[in-house]
Amino acid sequence: MPRVWEVPVHDSTRVRDARVAAEHAAAAASLDEPRTAVAALVATELATNLLKHAGGGRVLIDVVAPPVLAAGRDADPVVQIAAIDHGPGIADVAEALRDGFSTAGSLGAGLGTCRRIAGHFELHSVPGRGTVALARVGAALPRTGAGPDAPGLTAGVRAGGVNVPFGGAEYSGDAWAWVRSGDRVTLMLADGLGHGPEAALASTAAADALRASAGLPPAEALRRLDGALRGTRGAAVAVAQVDLRAGRLRFAGIGNVGARLCAAGVWRPLVSRPGIVGVHRPGTLREEEAVWGDDHLLILHSDGLPSRWTPPPETCRPCVDPAVTAAVTVRDASSPARPVRDDTAVAVLTSNPSDR
Ligand SMILES: [Mn+2]
Known part of the structure; x- marks a missing residue:
């Protein structure tokens, strides 16, 4: 019976809860130590961002099948981390993903870092409605750099x-x-x-x-x-x-x-x-x-x-x-x-x- 984690993030004490949940999910997905650290860092960044930019929200963490199933390959589980808020939204998503970008006077490494280190990272924002930031962290990518989403392994x-x-x-x-x-x-x-x-x-x-x-x-x-x-x-x-x-x-x-x-x-x-x-x-x-x-x-x-x-x-x-x-x-x-x-x-x- 797989665990799921919902962490409401409305003050800074819950950022740690999001990180610990990501570590537990990584263990459930049998990720190694470096990939576990990535999952923990992404959860920390996304939870911190909820506080800084959206006045709070929630982090959902789950172990899921990869988004693309290739025939004949075992579906290695991945840790999915989704930060959901009803905040003001982000007017320029591409700009927000740029390293060093910040609107709240922070170092601003957050979202750009998440995109770089997670296997897959998506940011979806509608001004006035809120933002969804979603990362998937799986086992280390093959040395060719071909991730599970790479062409040739896909299923239509x-x-x-x-x-x-x-x-x-x-x-x-x-x-x-x-x-x-x-x-x-x-x-x-x-x-x-x-x-x-x-x-x-x-x-x-x-x-x-x-x-x-x-x-x-x-x-x-x-x-x-x-x-x-x-x-x-x-x-x-x-x-x-x-x-x-x-x-x-x-x-x-x-x-x-x-x-x-x-x-x-x-x-x-x-x-x-x-x-x-x-x-x-x-x-x-x-x-x-x-x-x-x-x-x-x-x-x-x-x-x-x-x-x-x-x-x-x-x-x-x-x-x-x-x-x-x-x-x-x-x-x-x-x-x-x-x-x-x-x-x-x-x-x-x-x-x-x-x-x-
Ligand atoms: Mn029911």
């Missing part, structure tokens, strides 16, 4: 997500995972009933079972998951699968997991059947099919997001890192005055621009 799509435990708990009852089998990539989001460790056991079992059914179509995968979750509390689960060669998306879901597909800026929901995976599976399970192309984007989310939430048109941007889109979604669907009332996970699947 990329996925990412964030997972926010309810009330700052150690475990989230939600889990998301993605797997690849040949031309088929499958994204799953599971919301274990209730929250806390028992809910996390159910959603973790769903993620494990998905990894064992990578090539199966969504409805068949859900049948396997239903068997795997017997004896747990059960979960709401949605499974979406892209066939890269056919350019098709297939979807099936049981229970209350939101699924929305956008193409060319237009969103439409994908519909799940009522039921609880592992407890009560509907007798028949119809798969929904749709075209999948480069301008498509899929969001799966648990009901930690408000039930009437619909993605704003600007969310439909396949060029943005999927984990950043997920973090922006969580940020914009909640506010300091309107905190979420359950575990919240959002997972996003997009095409991979480096393949084009």
Whole structure:
């Protein structure tokens, strides 16, 4: 059952908590000492920045699969560090990433340093709405300099997500995972009933079972998951699968997991059947099919997001890192005055621009 960390950062004492969380996540991802130090430094910088530039915010730390899964390669886990705020935003992102840039009278090495030392770093800011800074730190890069995002190792799509435990708990009852089998990539989001460790056991079992059914179509995968979750509390689960060669998306879901597909800026929901995976599976399970192309984007989310939430048109941007889109979604669907009332996970699947 993987840990997740949410560290609210509203005073300087919490910067240390963010660093310690990053060190724990690095241990969970089996990073070596130098890469652990990188994760700790990035978490420290991002938490410090929240205080300096945004009047506070929160740092989410998680161990995730890499955003691109290459066929035949084991998915080495990476530490994902996301700093989310509702601050004034950054008018000039490129300028803010320049080494030595500062607006708050600091040394200003922060964001430029993060971008240089993390394996992957993204900054997304909308003036007036806030900022998401997201870093991924994995094992040391191969000596060729080819990272997991390098062309030639890619899979046509990329996925990412964030997972926010309810009330700052150690475990989230939600889990998301993605797997690849040949031309088929499958994204799953599971919301274990209730929250806390028992809910996390159910959603973790769903993620494990998905990894064992990578090539199966969504409805068949859900049948396997239903068997795997017997004896747990059960979960709401949605499974979406892209066939890269056919350019098709297939979807099936049981229970209350939101699924929305956008193409060319237009969103439409994908519909799940009522039921609880592992407890009560509907007798028949119809798969929904749709075209999948480069301008498509899929969001799966648990009901930690408000039930009437619909993605704003600007969310439909396949060029943005999927984990950043997920973090922006969580940020914009909640506010300091309107905190979420359950575990919240959002997972996003997009095409991979480096393949084009
Ligand atoms: Mn839940």
